[in-house]
Amino acid sequence: xxxxxxxxxxxMHYSRRLVFRxxxxxxxxxxxxxxxxxxxxxxxxxxxxxxxCLTPSSGEIRINGLTPRDAISRTGxxxxxxxxxxxxxxxxxxxxxxxxxxxxTRESRRLRTLSRGTRQLLGLRTVLARHPLGLIVLDxxxxxxxxxxxxWVSTTLETKRDRGAAVVLSSHRLHDLAGLCDLYVxxxxxxxxxxxxxxxxxxxxxxxxxxxxxxxxxxxxxMLLRATx
Amino acid sequence: MRxxxxxxxxxxxxxxxxxxxTGTFAVLTLASSIAIVANAGTATGALVPVLLLQAFAAASxxxxxxxRGHFDxxxxxxNSRTAIAIVHWASSIGAGIGSWLVLxxxxxxxxxxxxxxxxxxxxxxxxxxVSTLPWATTVALPRFSGxxxxxxxxxxxxxxxxxxxxxxxxxxxxxxxxxxxxxxxFFVYPVAAVGKRLTLAQFLAVIPALTVSAxxxxxxxxxxxxxxxxxxxxx
Numbered sequence: 001x002x003x004x005x006x007x008x009x010x011x012m013h014y015s016r017r018l019v020f021r022x023x024x025x026x027x028x029x030x031x032x033x034x035x036x037x038x039x040x041x042x043x044x045x046x047x048x049x050x051x052x053c054l055t056p057s058s059g060e061i062r063i064n065g066l067t068p069r070d071a072i073s074r075t076g077x078x079x080x081x082x083x084x085x086x087x088x089x090x091x092x093x094x095x096x097x098x099x100x101x102x103x104x105t106r107e108s109r110r111l112r113t114l115s116r117g118t119r120q121l122l123g124l125r126t127v128l129a130r131h132p133l134g135l136i137v138l139d140x141x142x143x144x145x146x147x148x149x150x151x152w153v154s155t156t157l158e159t160k161r162d163r164g165a166a167v168v169l170s171s172h173r174l175h176d177l178a179g180l181c182d183l184y185v186x187x188x189x190x191x192x193x194x195x196x197x198x199x200x201x202x203x204x205x206x207x208x209x210x211x212x213x214x215x216x217x218x219x220x221x222x223m224l225l226r227a228t229x
Numbered sequence: 230m231r232x233x234x235x236x237x238x239x240x241x242x243x244x245x246x247x248x249x250x251t252g253t254f255a256v257l258t259l260a261s262s263i264a265i266v267a268n269a270g271t272a273t274g275a276l277v278p279v280l281l282l283q284a285f286a287a288a289s290x291x292x293x294x295x296x297r298g299h300f301d302x303x304x305x306x307x308n309s310r311t312a313i314a315i316v317h318w319a320s321s322i323g324a325g326i327g328s329w330l331v332l333x334x335x336x337x338x339x340x341x342x343x344x345x346x347x348x349x350x351x352x353x354x355x356x357x358x359v360s361t362l363p364w365a366t367t368v369a370l371p372r373f374s375g376x377x378x379x380x381x382x383x384x385x386x387x388x389x390x391x392x393x394x395x396x397x398x399x400x401x402x403x404x405x406x407x408x409x410x411x412x413x414x415f416f417v418y419p420v421a422a423v424g425k426r427l428t429l430a431q432f433l434a435v436i437p438a439l440t441v442s443a444x445x446x447x448x449x450x451x452x453x454x455x456x457x458x459x460x461x462x463x464x
Contacts (some may be wrong), residue, residue, distance in 0.1 A: 014459065044460060051305050053458045073307030081460060085298025087243050094242045098235075098302055127302070162363075 002134060004166035006031040007051065009059035012045050019045050020187055023059070025194045027183060029134070032040075032167035033156070034177035036215060037187030043170035044081065046187065047139050050168055051079040063135060075134035078127040082139055088112030092122055092136055094148075099126035116144040119183035128156055136167045142176050154180060175208035184211065186218050193218055232308055233316070239303055240320035245289035254281060254324040262363045272336040273346050273424035278327065280359050280373040283309075283325035287377035288363035291453060293319055296461045297417075310454035318446070328371055343436055351425030354435045358419045358442050365445035368452060383418050403430045412437045 004027055011021040019042035027033050032189050035043045048054045049061060053069030057122045060211065071077070086095065088111050095111060104125045110192035111119055124141055136157065140148045150198030154176060161167045161180070177184070186193040201212055244251070260273035291314065294300060303313050332349035346352065363375030411434040415422055422435065 048458075048460060051286075051301075053304055055457050072305055077300055077305045079305040081298050081301060084462065085301055085460070087294070087297075087299045089248075090243055098239060099243055180399070210245075 004031075005033075005147060005168065006062040007050075007059070009064075010046075010049070010056050010061060011058045012024070012049060013057040014040060015110075018190075020192050021186075021190075023192045023194070024095070025183060025185060027166050027168065029166050030161060031182040032161050032180050033183040034168065034181035034211075035168065035170035035185045035187060036174065036177065036211065037170075037176045038189075038219075041187040041189060042194055043187055044139050045081070046185070047168060047170055049136050050135075051077060051137050059077060071135075075117070076130055076132050077135045077137065078133045079137045080123050080127040080139065080141065082143060083116055084122055086111050086119055086123055092118075096126050098123060100131065104129055117146055117149060120144045121149045124153060128160070132203060134163050136168050138141055138164050138167075141169060142173050150176065157173050174203035174211040178206045178208045178211055181206070184214075187217060187219075188218055191218070231309075232306075232310065235306070236308055236312060236316040237320075240316055243299060245294075245317050245321040246286045246324065250286050251324045254279070254286070257282060258328040258331050261332050262404070265332065265335050266339055268335060269340045269344050272332065272344065274350075276332055276347055276352065276423055277420055279328050279332065280355060280423065283322065283329075283356070284359045284363045284379055285376035286325050286369075286435055287318075287322050287360050288367040288373050288377075289317070289321040290367050290370060290372040290374065290459075291449075292456075295458050298460055300458075304458060311450050314367045314450040314453040318361075318364050321364055325360065326356070344411045347398075347422035349424055350427040351422035351431070351435075354415075354427065354439060354464060355419035355422045358416075358438055361446050361464070362438075362442040365442070365449040368449040377449050379417075387415055403433055408434050416441070 006026050010023040012019040012195060015162035023046070035046060037043050045054065049056055050063070052072050061068055063077075064075055066074065069212070087191050090111050092109055092114060096107075105122055107114070107118075107122075111122070114122070119141060120141075124138070127138075128136070137179065138143050139159075141153050141157075145153065148208075157169070157180060159164055169177060169181070182197050184195050184197070184206075186203055195214065200206050201210050261279065264271050264275045280421060302311070304310075331345070333345075336344055336347050365375075366378070367373070367375035384420075389450050410428070411431070415435050416438040421440070422431070425431065427435065
């Protein structure tokens with residue numbers, strides 16, 4: 001197995017505030033990891049560290065043997081943190097043109113005037129249009145999307161994964177993650193757990209119910225996420 | 230070269246300064262050009278509003294849009310952070326520099342090459358200062374902070390001291406004690422140097438401000454290159 005992403009003893013802080021600690025996992029090329037956790041548990045922070053935007057407080061991240069900052073210049077990295085990160089004054093077609101040579105959209109309106117789902121889809125299409133992508137890191141990619149767009153995202157991610165990209169996703173929508181991921185990272189306050197799909201269910205595919213069950217157990221029976229909404 | 234072109238294209242799509250600022254530069258350039266055509270002797274005065282606007286355009290702020298995720302596409306593309314910072318700066322000052330060059334060309338053309346006040350050494354020094362220091366000091370601050378801070382400082386000094394802080398800019402000798410006040414005066418109000426061909430004493434007086442400005446640029450670029458970029462919403 002060629003390890004694309006290796007995380008060892010990763011601990012993240014914002015100033016004195018501990019976000020999570022001692023997270024370790026390996027992800028091979030052609031595999032997907034799902035990051036699950038309640039709001040404020042550090043999902044975005046983990047993904048941003050993988051994308052090279054944050055330095056670990058301790059521990060290390062290696063992408064194809066390199067630190068994320070060194071790796072992004074050699075490995076095609078597609079990272080998107082959600083539609084809120086798009087600059088509202090930019091015209092949609094102009095933003096789309098930054099992704100690849102092909103036109104992502106011909107929509108001429110400014111991003112701030114588009115619906116949330118349209119912005120989300122445009123952001124995803126712009127990032128995923130890059131080729132080749134060795135690592136895809138997406139923060140709640142299905143958020144705000146209609147069913148058709150959601151299916152497009154899932155299909156595109158499966159295709160990219162099957163072509164050898166390592167994929168790391170965070171989502172509250174467990175049914176979308178369940179169909180896609182080989183590895184699950186459960187981020188809970190003061191506690192992280194990493195489980196491979198076969199550790200969650202020995203026979204058959206992992207379902208949203210399985211994930212919700214594990215999550216529930218790990219939280220000591222506390223609230224469910226928006227599991228199967 | 231392709232990566233540099235991408236950076237230029239990115240900051241063309243996501244301009245550091247608001248598009249209204251570019252429009253204002255265009256209007257100022259047109260109005261100032263008409264003034265210079267009517268009377269080439271007004272060239273120095275015609276450049277002043279461009280310099281003032283440039284101080285605000287350059288103070289475009291980097292960290293705030295970066296922490297909103299606007300530059301994520303760049304950060305995860307593998308572009309050098311220093312290159313990102315430099316192209317961001319160049320994009321911030323581009324319209325102002327363009328305006329200055331147009332006005333200098335108009336002055337040259339109108340005077341048949343006889344008048345070159347807008348490319349005089351004092352003008353170049355003033356343009357360098359207003360194009361660099363506001364950008365460097367505003368890197369981690371909200372947009373226009375550097376311009377507003379400078380304007381407040383200049384206004385405060387102008388109303389507090391009776392000495393000719395603004396407007397007049399006389400340097401009598403190259404002795405250090407005689408250079409301190411003119412050096413400070415240029416730092417606070419570089420507009421006073423516009424149109425002047427710097428004498429040795431005046432050149433020595435502008436050196437400290439230009440040095441501070443260049444050092445601030447280097448520090449700002451290094452800061453951008455090395456700092457983490459957390460999302461505002463994720464902390």
